[in-house]
Amino acid sequence: MIYIRWVDTNLPTQYEQHATSLQQKKQWSAVKLFYRQHMAYARVSLKESVAVIYQHKATTFNTQSQLADQHNMADSTVISDTEVTKTGNIIAAVRIKHLGQYQLISGLLVAPEQRRKALATKLLNFIAPALTPQKCFLFTNISLQRLYQQQQFQLVSQQNMANLPAEIAQLHQRYHNDDRPLIVMQLQCPSDIA
Template structure:
């Protein structure tokens, strides 16, 4: 399955997809937004999506979402596989729910405590501040970094 990157003017269906299945998500035009489509050209629908949010010279993987009817078919793994080239372009991070850390570890994301100082001497302040803001709201999240 191929990941299709949507430009800022072609996202109406993606906004509806997120609104339906992840209503708290706040999409911005600055983010890269990639989707998997199912169906034929005239009746294609989004079945999975992922966003990469630019933060200074870094990027934050966020909003990975698979349509409930398509879960359990490996689409999240396919999304991650399709993201590898993009993740290699600049330092990449994500904030993982506890139950998803092992999934992300399968795709070369590691918790800060698992990364040696040679691999990552310091988590950037921009990422750390955003992470602390989420955690201060009571969310249990793990800060993970991509290691190519």
């Protein structure tokens, strides 16, 4: 069973030592470890929004958490956040960087042994309500263009690269190179897609 949720990146200060803060720190450490293992060059920041998919091995219902956000669930079993992070492993994650009024999706990552199970699509569907059309961008290699087009992203043409917001253009110049060419895609309004 899988469970999709946002990771709380508002970590408490060092003086707040209660169970919730310890749980948040463990979740954040697990996210950083996941990226370090599978995408060593990624620099995960507390300033980003992070969504993850946990693989949970529980086989029973937790009746005490029936009020949990069921729209975050990928199947029908209801479990608490504490249960997930105690017994679940992160198998996919995505980050949203906030750059002024713009958003940049980065670090969409599915563990190698979990690929080809539509987990990337599940993550993108999960974060979709948090994305702002026309102000959300991503950089990707050409092989993933179709995946993002299915999520209402369109390729920014070479002619329109000069019209990119400065924040996005600067980051693209920083990440794009001949060894790792990246295209830019922008989230469109559903009504703008033909």
